Amino acid sequence: MKSVISELSILVTDDSLTQRQYAKELCSDLGVKDLHDAANGADALKVLEARSVDVVLVDLEMPIMDGVELIRSMAQKKMTSSVIILSAKDPILIASVGTMAEADGLHVLGTFQKPLLPDALECSLLRFIQDIKNQASEPKAPVENEVTALELSEALANGELTLAFQPKLTVHGLMLKGVEALARWRHPQKGAISPGVFIPLAERHGMIDALTRNLLQLAFEHKRSWQNYGLRFNLAFNLSPLSLADSDMVDWLCKLTEDYGISPSEVTFEVTENALLGELASAIRTLARLRLKGFHISIDDYGTGFANAQQLSRVPATELKIDRSLVHRAAARPQQRTILASTVDLAKKLNLTTVAEGVETEEDFRIITDLGVDLVQGYYLSKPLFPDDLLVWIKSGLSQLRRQQEQK
Structure with a gap:
């Protein structure tokens, strides 16, 4: 499955250079080669406008444009569908943002407190791959016919x-x-x-x-x-x-x-x-x-x-x-x-x-x-x-x- 993960494209968004490098190293350890990073939400949007990305790792606390604003913008502009939400804040806040993201139509792979653990990242990326497979194999839902x-x-x-x-x-x-x-x-x-x-x-x-x-x-x-x-x-x-x-x-x-x-x-x-x-x-x-x-x-x-x-x-x-x-x-x-x-x-x-x-x-x-x-x-x-x-x-x-x- 790691070979499948290696084919993904990932964007890491975090204002901390140390945290960005750490997250990118975790991705590299899983074989991911198509890696991008951004220091805030505004830079992340520029990356997404320039290329297609499978999964975006979003830190909630960032200057210029924070993670909540970035998530809303991604959803409105339909730039990507899958996100992993990270923060050093309490789990209730992180989960609430995850709920918001899902309500906006995004595919939330996970909501985690920092630091992001290797197993959590791998499971989230495998979940993305499995969901794509499930969507491909699901029969088309019949159009709801009006009945009297x-x-x-x-x-x-x-x-x-x-x-x-x-x-x-x-x-x-x-x-x-x-x-x-x-x-x-x-x-x-x-x-x-x-x-x-x-x-x-x-x-x-x-x-x-x-x-x-x-x-x-x-x-x-x-x-x-x-x-x-x-x-x-x-x-x-x-x-x-x-x-x-x-x-x-x-x-x-x-x-x-x-x-x-x-x-x-x-x-x-x-x-x-x-x-x-x-x-x-x-x-x-x-x-x-x-x-x-x-x-x-x-x-x-x-x-x-x-x-x-x-x-x-x-x-x-x-x-x-x-x-x-x-x-x-x-x-x-x-x-x-x-x-x-x-x-x-x-x-x-x-x-x-x-x-x-x-x-x-x-x-x-x-x-x-x-x-x-x-x-x-x-x-x-x-x-x-x-x-x-x-x-x-x-x-x-x-x-x-x-x-x-x-x-x-």
């Missing part, structure tokens, strides 16, 4: 909606503990329609209960089929906030488990913070009854909202799903890693099972392993799979995945 409530109603009637299932594995040993059911819709003429389009559509037009019940029955059919194969693992299903206001939902779910011969203890309902923003008493009543009936409750997307700590005291949860935004690249962001570690520790003290979702890289997987997270879910281990593909993956893909991890 009538089309969704017809899709429900015609059985066009289906489910894919993403495995949830133990971090240690990669044992299959469950799957999350994810709604899918392939329109006969318009192709794949994103859940981000049709689920809000169903909520706006009063079809969410019909959609939820339709997909739950389908999910239970698959679970019963897996049980007939001798496969017993948990099924997770996302509940809309509006479904929690359905007074008949709990009784209907209990009957559904009886009809399909499924134990409530093998079903987890995932709810987001939005579930508690409406009629709070109604939502808590439904969640409490679900728990009393033996179902599990998971707080989904933890780390994305403002009232998360309050959620933990309100919701009768058994599981905490840590959002990708907290997990991804925590190794390169000390402040984020601290928050992630404290989140895992808090969940353990509350006897909640922890699930890291959206794990996409080996680096992400390594840090959740180090922090003692219980379960993992994400493209690094498996994409969402349609039922037949899931069975094939369980029979052969899972053991292959374990062998690959043992070799790392």
